[in-house]
Amino acid sequence: MTETARTVTLAKRPEGVPGDDCFALEDRPLGDLAEGHVRVRVIWLSLDPYMRGRMNAGKSYSPPVEIGEAMGGQGVGEVIGSRAEGFAEGDIVTGMFGWVSHADAPAGEVRRLDPALAPVQTALGVLGMPGLTAWVGVHRILEAQAGETAVVSAATGAVGSVAGQLARRHGLRAVGVAGGPEKCAYAEEELGYDACLDHRAPDLRARLGEAAPDGVDGYFENVGGVTLEAVLPALNDHARIALCGVVAWYNGQGVADAMPLPAMWRTILVKRLRVQGFIIYDHFHRFPEFLAEVGPLVADGTLRYRESVTEGLENAPAAFRAMLEGGNFGKTLVRVGPDA
Ligand SMILES: NC(=O)c1ccc[n+]([C@@H]2O[C@H](COP(=O)([O-])OP(=O)(O)OC[C@H]3O[C@@H](n4cnc5c(N)ncnc54)[C@H](OP(=O)(O)O)[C@@H]3O)[C@@H](O)[C@H]2O)c1
Numbered sequence: 001m002t003e004t005a006r007t008v009t010l011a012k013r014p015e016g017v018p019g020d021d022c023f024a025l026e027d028r029p030l031g032d033l034a035e036g037h038v039r040v041r042v043i044w045l046s047l048d049p050y051m052r053g054r055m056n057a058g059k060s061y062s063p064p065v066e067i068g069e070a071m072g073g074q075g076v077g078e079v080i081g082s083r084a085e086g087f088a089e090g091d092i093v094t095g096m097f098g099w100v101s102h103a104d105a106p107a108g109e110v111r112r113l114d115p116a117l118a119p120v121q122t123a124l125g126v127l128g129m130p131g132l133t134a135w136v137g138v139h140r141i142l143e144a145q146a147g148e149t150a151v152v153s154a155a156t157g158a159v160g161s162v163a164g165q166l167a168r169r170h171g172l173r174a175v176g177v178a179g180g181p182e183k184c185a186y187a188e189e190e191l192g193y194d195a196c197l198d199h200r201a202p203d204l205r206a207r208l209g210e211a212a213p214d215g216v217d218g219y220f221e222n223v224g225g226v227t228l229e230a231v232l233p234a235l236n237d238h239a240r241i242a243l244c245g246v247v248a249w250y251n252g253q254g255v256a257d258a259m260p261l262p263a264m265w266r267t268i269l270v271k272r273l274r275v276q277g278f279i280i281y282d283h284f285h286r287f288p289e290f291l292a293e294v295g296p297l298v299a300d301g302t303l304r305y306r307e308s309v310t311e312g313l314e315n316a317p318a319a320f321r322a323m324l325e326g327g328n329f330g331k332t333l334v335r336v337g338p339d340a
Contacts, residue, residue, distance in 0.1 A: 001039060001081045003030055006313055008099035010065045014055055017251045017324070022055065023071070023317040030104055037104045039081035042097050045313065045334040046074045046124035047320045048158075052250040061279050071099035071316075074129065076113065076120050078340040087112070092340060094123045099316050101336055115340075118298055125158050125331030126298055126305040127291065129280055133244060134162035135290045136283045137220055138170065141242035141276050146171030148217035151208070151234070153199075153227045156183045156306070158331040159244060161191055162294075163220045165303055168192045172218070175211045177204070177227050179326040186329075190304050199223075204230040215239075223248045229259050232267050243277040251324055306330030 004027045011024040033039050051073060053060045065071060075097040079087055084107030087093070095110035097103035113120050118127055125131065137159075138144055150167045154160040155176025164187065167174040176187040176196035187196035195211040197204060208216075208230050215236035221228060225248030235241075249255050268275060297303035308328035310319035316334045323332040 001033070002041065002102050004028060005030055005103060006101035007070045008313060008316055009068055009070050010055060012067065013057060014052075014251075016253070017321060018052070018055060018317070020317060025314055028070075028100075030102060033081050033083050033104055035083050036108075037106055038079045038084050038087045038091075038093065038110060040075075040077040040093060040095070040097060040103050040105060040110070041080045042075045042077040042101055042103065042313075042336045043092075043339060044076040044121040044124060045097075045099060045316060045336050046128070047316065047323055047332040047334060048073065048130070049245060049247045049250060049324060051320065052324060061281070072096060073099055074124055075100075075103075075336070076123055077103070077337075082107075090340065092120050094120075094128070099313065101313055117295065121307065121333055122298060122305070124333060125307065126162055126303065127295060130158035130331065131162045131294055132283065132287055132290045133280045134159045134166060134220075135294060136280065136286060137242040137244050137278065138163050138166045140283070140286075141278050142167075142218040142220060142240050144170050144172050144218050149173040149175065149212045149214055150218040150220060151175045151177065151212065151216050151231050152193075152220040152222070153177045153231075154222035154245075154247065155187045155193060155196055156191065156329065157222065160220070160222055161187075161305060161330065162303070164191050164193050167218075167220075168194075173212070173214075175208070175216070177208075177223075177231075183329060186306070190306075199225075199227050199230075205233060208234050218242070220244060221246070225249060225254050225258075232259075232264070235267075235271055235273060237271050239271065239273055241273060241275040243275055247324060308332050310334050312336075 007028045014022045076094045079091040092113045093110040152164045155178040176193040184196040187193040216234045219241045224246030
């Protein structure tokens with residue numbers, strides 16, 4: 001059994017975009033496998049925008065990664081050793097293994113996957129945390145009603161691609177916002193958005209007015225930045241904002257030029273908006289309900305998804321940087337090792 005784990009650690013806290021010098025690649029000993037634990041060979045690592053927040057000092061909704069500590073993250077892998085009842089070598093499991101090639105994990109913190117149901121890496125995307133986030137956001141936070149218009153930003157990403165499709169299935173007019181013509185074409189042609197607007201092209205505000213002629217009733221907010229500033233004027237009175245993320249600001253870019261707080265606050269007042277931030281941790285108990293509804297839609301191909309795969313753990317930092325700036329197209333994954 002393997003005794004070391006290739007590990008990407010946090011070498012330095014980033015200022016702005018996290019450069020290569022913020023990460024270190026090391027081989028770390030695993031030690032003896034403890035009672036009640038499984039040893040996992042990681043196959044897939046999920047890269048998610050929240051990881052950028054954990055690189056900063058100071059608590060957000062999850063604690064910061066300490067300098068020298070392995071970067072955290074969810075993975076999918078194969079059990080290669082087990083001292084836990086109910087787990088055997090060859091099982092495929094998901095858990096918070098981190099940016100590593102191998103990990104020991106308590107059996108209570110891993111979930112076995114059935115490779116016959118869906119490709120195992122979907123447990124990190126459409127059938128995992130991002131899919132659940134989209135489902136909770138559309139159904140519980142936006143309280144979307146058939147016939148209304150919703151806007152989804154980062155419309156082709158891990159969360160947004162599911163949110164847009166669920167909104168459409170629920171009878172809403174769904175307008176996506178994404179970076180570049182290729183993503184916008186995919187959003188309309190494959191994901192079924194009624195329209196998708198490129199946030200990099202000029203006059204986003206005017207184009208949004210045309211794409212949502214009856215105004216916007218719900219905004220699934222993934223990005224902040226200029227997209228938020230374009231959406232605000234289009235919101236109808238009593239519209240809802242499901243505030244899921246503000247990735248445009250995670251590296252600090254555009255923060256100084258953002259719309260002034262008094263203007264924003266006044267808009268919320270005058271339009272009687274309901275803005276609700278939500279963190280998916282509070283909704284994990286709904287996972288079985290989500291899986292029962294969305295699992296069959298993925299299995300029969302009704303719900304589409306796309307993956308942006310980078311080969312090799314050592315390339316995770318570059319893939320992570322790219323994702324934060326729109327270089328991904330679909331769920332961002334690192335292939336750490338071969339299939340079981
Ligand atoms: N609240 C929660 O519990 C929770 C859970 C999961 C995710 N989230 C949040 O949901 C959002 C999406 O996450 P994800 O995992 O699905 O990532 P993703 O959408 O797959 O990837 C991030 C995307 O953000 C977009 N983006 C980056 N900079 C931008 C900018 N300046 N303006 C507009 N768009 C920009 C890019 O899309 P384009 O190329 O289309 O611009 C990029 O592809 C993030 O804000 C994340 O933090 C929140």
